[in-house]
Amino acid sequence: MTIRDHAGAAEAFTADAERTAWHDEALWFVRAKRDEVTHAIPEWEALRTIASGIKAHTLSLLDDYLEEFERNAVAHGVTVHWATDADEHNRIILGILRERGATRLVKSKSMLTEECGLNHYLEAQGITVVDSDLGERIVQLGHEAPSHIVMPAIHKRKAEVGALFAQHFGTSPEEDDPNRLADAARGPLRRALFGADAALTGVNFAIAETGGIVVCTNEGNADLGCHLAPVHIACMGIEKLIPRVADLGVFLRLLARSATGQPITAYTSHFVRPRTPGQFHVVIVDNGRSEHLGRPDFREALACIRCGACLNTCPVYRRSGGHSYGATIPGPIGAILSPGIDLAKHASLPFASTLCGSCGDVCPVKIDIPGQLYRWRQLVARGGHLDVPKRRAMGCLGRILGSRRYYEWAGAIGRMMLRLAPAVPWLVRRTAWGRERELPVAPRESFRDWYRRNRDT
Amino acid sequence: MTVALFIPCYVDQCYPQVARATLAVLEARGVEVVFPMEQTCCGQPMANAGCQDDARAASERFVRTFSAYDTIVAPSGSCVAHVRHHFDQLPPTDAVRRVRARTVELCEYLLTLPEAPVVEFPYRVGVHVGCHTLRTLHQGTPSELGASGDGPLHTLLRRMPGITLVPLDRADECCGFGGSFAVDEPAVSARMGSDRVADHRRHGAEVMVSADMSCLMHLEGIIRRQGPPLPVMHVAQLLNGERP
Numbered sequence: 001m002t003i004r005d006h007a008g009a010a011e012a013f014t015a016d017a018e019r020t021a022w023h024d025e026a027l028w029f030v031r032a033k034r035d036e037v038t039h040a041i042p043e044w045e046a047l048r049t050i051a052s053g054i055k056a057h058t059l060s061l062l063d064d065y066l067e068e069f070e071r072n073a074v075a076h077g078v079t080v081h082w083a084t085d086a087d088e089h090n091r092i093i094l095g096i097l098r099e100r101g102a103t104r105l106v107k108s109k110s111m112l113t114e115e116c117g118l119n120h121y122l123e124a125q126g127i128t129v130v131d132s133d134l135g136e137r138i139v140q141l142g143h144e145a146p147s148h149i150v151m152p153a154i155h156k157r158k159a160e161v162g163a164l165f166a167q168h169f170g171t172s173p174e175e176d177d178p179n180r181l182a183d184a185a186r187g188p189l190r191r192a193l194f195g196a197d198a199a200l201t202g203v204n205f206a207i208a209e210t211g212g213i214v215v216c217t218n219e220g221n222a223d224l225g226c227h228l229a230p231v232h233i234a235c236m237g238i239e240k241l242i243p244r245v246a247d248l249g250v251f252l253r254l255l256a257r258s259a260t261g262q263p264i265t266a267y268t269s270h271f272v273r274p275r276t277p278g279q280f281h282v283v284i285v286d287n288g289r290s291e292h293l294g295r296p297d298f299r300e301a302l303a304c305i306r307c308g309a310c311l312n313t314c315p316v317y318r319r320s321g322g323h324s325y326g327a328t329i330p331g332p333i334g335a336i337l338s339p340g341i342d343l344a345k346h347a348s349l350p351f352a353s354t355l356c357g358s359c360g361d362v363c364p365v366k367i368d369i370p371g372q373l374y375r376w377r378q379l380v381a382r383g384g385h386l387d388v389p390k391r392r393a394m395g396c397l398g399r400i401l402g403s404r405r406y407y408e409w410a411g412a413i414g415r416m417m418l419r420l421a422p423a424v425p426w427l428v429r430r431t432a433w434g435r436e437r438e439l440p441v442a443p444r445e446s447f448r449d450w451y452r453r454n455r456d457t
Numbered sequence: 458m459t460v461a462l463f464i465p466c467y468v469d470q471c472y473p474q475v476a477r478a479t480l481a482v483l484e485a486r487g488v489e490v491v492f493p494m495e496q497t498c499c500g501q502p503m504a505n506a507g508c509q510d511d512a513r514a515a516s517e518r519f520v521r522t523f524s525a526y527d528t529i530v531a532p533s534g535s536c537v538a539h540v541r542h543h544f545d546q547l548p549p550t551d552a553v554r555r556v557r558a559r560t561v562e563l564c565e566y567l568l569t570l571p572e573a574p575v576v577e578f579p580y581r582v583g584v585h586v587g588c589h590t591l592r593t594l595h596q597g598t599p600s601e602l603g604a605s606g607d608g609p610l611h612t613l614l615r616r617m618p619g620i621t622l623v624p625l626d627r628a629d630e631c632c633g634f635g636g637s638f639a640v641d642e643p644a645v646s647a648r649m650g651s652d653r654v655a656d657h658r659r660h661g662a663e664v665m666v667s668a669d670m671s672c673l674m675h676l677e678g679i680i681r682r683q684g685p686p687l688p689v690m691h692v693a694q695l696l697n698g699e700r701p
Contacts, residue, residue, distance in 0.1 A: 011644035020648060028627070031601070039603055313601055315631045319645050319652075352642065354635025354649075355505065357592030361601045370592075374543070377507030386507060390637075394508040401466060401498040402514025411470045418471070432640035436647035437678030440471040447469045447476035451492050 005348040010320035019157075024318040026154060031312040033261025034362065041257070051254055052366040054247050055303035059293065065208040065241045066284065072211025073282060076273035081283045086116035089235065089285045093118065093200070094125055096233055096281055102197030108132045108222035109215065110202030111149050111306060112235050112285060115328040118200075130192040132221035134185060141168050147322025149329060150259045150308035155321050189221065199225035203236035204305070205251060206282075209244045212272035213282065216255060216265040223269050231279045234271065238289050239302040251305060254364035258307040292340045297375050301336050303365040310359035310369055316352055325349060332359035336372040339380065347385035350376035411446055418442035459489045461526035463519075463560070465536045466498040468670050475670055478697040479532040479563060485697075486570045490530075495522045501539040506637040509546050516547055523560070524552035532563040532693050534590025534669050542593055562594060564609035564668050564692060572616070576698050579619030583662030584611060585653065585676065586629050587669030600629050610668045610692055617695065623660040630656075634675035650679040658687065664701045665689045 014020045038044050058065055070080045083089035089112075097105065105127055107113065119129045119140070131140040138153040139146050141164050146152030153161070158176040166173040169184045201222045205214040213234050215222055226232035242248060256262040274280035293299050311317045311331030322330035327338040327346055335349035350373045353359075359369040380386060386394075400406045421428050421439050428434035445453075460483060464476040483490045499519050500512030519540065523529045531537050540560040547553045567573075590596050590608065597608030607615075614620055633639070633649025640646075654676060657665055665687060667673050673689040680687045688701035 007642045007644070010642060014644045014648050017648075024652070035601055045602075315633065315649050316642070316645055319648050351507075351638065354588065354631050354633060354638045354646075356588035356631035356635070358588075358599065358601055358631070361592060361599055374505070377505070378509050379507075381507035381509075390506065390641075391508070394503050394506050394511045398500075398503045398508065398511030398514060401500070401502070402518060404495055404497055404518075407466070407497040411466075415470055432643045433678070435643050436682060437650070437675065438681040439678065440674055442471055443473050445473060447464050447473035448492070448494060450473055450477065452494070455492070 005326060006320070006324055006352040007348065009324035009326065010316070010352070013321045013324055014319060020319050022157065023155065023321060027312045027318045030151075030260060031309075031362075034258060034309060034312065035261075037257045037261045037263065041253070047250055047254055048364055048366050051250050051305075051364055052303065054242060054250065055365050056300070058241050058243055059239070059299060059302055062238060062241065062293065065243060066238060068208040069206055069211055069241060070284075072209065074211070076211055077280070078211065078273065079279065079281045081281060083283055083285045083287070085287050086285075089116045089283055089287065090118055090121040092283055093233060093235075094122060094127070096231065096279075097122075097127060097198055100197065100231060100279075102127075102231065104128045104130075104192070104195055104197045105200055106130050106132045106193055106196040106198075106221075106225040106229065107200045108136070108202070108225055109217055110200065110235055111146070111328060112202060112237055113200065114146060115287065116235075116285070130189070130196075132189055132193060132225050133217070133219060134182060134189075134221075137185060137189065138164065145323065145328070147330065148308060148311055149306050149331075155323065193221065193224050193228055196225060196229045198231035198233060199229040200233045200235065201226060203234050203240050203282075204255065205242050205248060206236055206240045207243075207245055207248060208241055210272060212270055214248065215269045215271065216252070216267070217269075218260075218262075218266045220267050223267055226271070227275075230277065231281070232271065232274070233281045233283065235283045235285060237285050237287070239304075255305055255307050258309040258362065258364040288341050292337075295340065298336065298340060298372055300367050301333065301340075301369075301372060303367055304333050304337070305365060307364055309362040309364065313358045313362045314353070315356065315358075316354065320352070325352065332369045332373070333367070336367075336369055336376060339376045343380065343383055344385055347380045347383075350374075350380060408446075408448070415442040415444070415446070419444075458527060459491055460528045460530050460566075461523055462490050462492045463496060463499075463523065463529050463531040463536070464492065465531065465533045465670070467674065468532065471674065472670050472691070475532060475691040475693055478691065478693040478699065479530075482563075482567070482573075482693050482696045483530065486567070486573045488570070491526075493522045499536045499539050501536060501543070502636055504539065504543055504546070505635075513547070516544060520544070520547065520550075520552050520556050523556050527559060528566070529556060529560040530563055530566045531560065532668065532691060533671065534562045534587045534594055534596065535671055537562045538589035538593035562590060562596070562609075562668065564613055565594070565596060567613060567696070568609050573696075576617055576696060577619045578614075578617040578695050578700075580701065581621045581623050581661050581663045582614060583623050583625065583657035583660065583665045584614065585632060585657075585665055585667040585669075585672055586610065587667060587672050588629075588631050590668060591629055600627075613692060613696065614666065623657070623662050625656050625660055627653075627656055632672045632676055634672050636671075639675055646675070647679060650675055651683065654680055654683070654687065662687065666692055666695060668692050
């Protein structure tokens, strides 16, 4: 029924072998950089353990910390809004804009607004939205979703960006020099930034103790946007909280190293109070997170700091591209978050993995991603979301492997069929195994047959 | 001490030579080995496909068959990882706890024995490390956790005179087998496998060696489809004096 979703999209992606190789290499390069800088920190594993502990602690007292954050933020003149779901989040932002007659919004670094579908919502209400992060701008111009949570346009090659910019910025269609392309985008982006009525950013960390938020970027456009516009709106999921400023150091050391192999992002900006004159709004969004917090087997996933390391290391993600996941958050972390949002829709995602385990190893907050993938698989099957032939095959296989007699009998028939298979290569090539692989060459005698004949006296 | 040999279902049926080599290698080191005939499978194929309930009969059979033994040795890191880590789905009886604690991967077990007679293997070998052996059983250090630390498989191979272990661009990237993943996602699975094979070929491997036959079944299938030939062998076969 749904199990082919990721597989189908991934097959389409891999059909372009050369592109698949390029995508894989580009992300492997990022992982290799991550390896190099993390191995240079002797206390890396200790940092991961501490970060994991801080997040577990925070999640266990999340209601208290959220209220502490609100109290401290409000004391500094910040307007705090609470949104139960995506729709409420979008309406709150429209309300803030409408109140000031704002029609031009610049945005930067927010996967949450992707999750809420904010751009489409605002555009339908006559608001002009310009994503100012270059990667986000590229996917916005191409009417696409980000394919990666840190490098949104990583699926696009230089020439494709060149073609897109030729359409929008009048560069030569042959232009594929990254510096010249970035220059071409800069002029229109600067105009949008200077002309904006409001600026929206995401939040990397919200600190309960101070009521302040922290935004980590490399381009500085998020900062430019909210320093120029009279209104700054910051949107965050409830899980972005950390208790104290002292905790921030742990996460800042982990985040950029895990994400891109940088010691720290070029900009780590702290926002605590509105500029004068000016407004600073923080929108705190639930949108299913409380429900996820109530799932003991899966709540740990809310510790995610969105570094993207699990995407970069995932051999499946690297060869299938972010869009193949059909979810706001792709890759291994998306594959354990998305089923909690809509199990039927995302039923194929926990299976988009070989359970190789590398995602769990690179996770800076030690989320047991492979363990969760395994557990989601069980819930997908129990929920009736496996396709019927596979469900039946597993039931049948379970009965065969549960009985010595059936097993020996099925083994003999199976080996006979494998020996006959080479006579019908066209048939073999129509099976999922045989499409690109030969079947094993089956022996006449199983090991147990041999053992019985020679040893079992 | 008697060791019970667990031969994974697909090895029993498709690779009896690997099972015979495992038996021979253990016996050559003076171990008394029995192969309990009641065994079938650990249950991993169903459980990894999300059908833990369908795996239960096989897993319970495994426990019944092996709970009387002090040591259960299997030539497959993946199956051992399943017994040790996923038998928590069974009620935690003494028998279940015992087999979970006492099921050991072949290479790890061999390293607990006195060193055996040396066997030469004058070939350039590409080592394929199974992910469950590396990242679930923690044999060695994966490249993402530190400068690649070798596990028991490498240790055993390095003792063989004449052997050259070829360096690889990606020492421990997954081969793409992944049980039902191989047929659920055939395109990505095959692509991952091709990339592994290409890495080994690029570095002049004359034979690919692993302690996990399931990865090799997948990789061999790709090698035979794409050509040219590149033999694959289980480490037990090398230790048993076999040549490609």
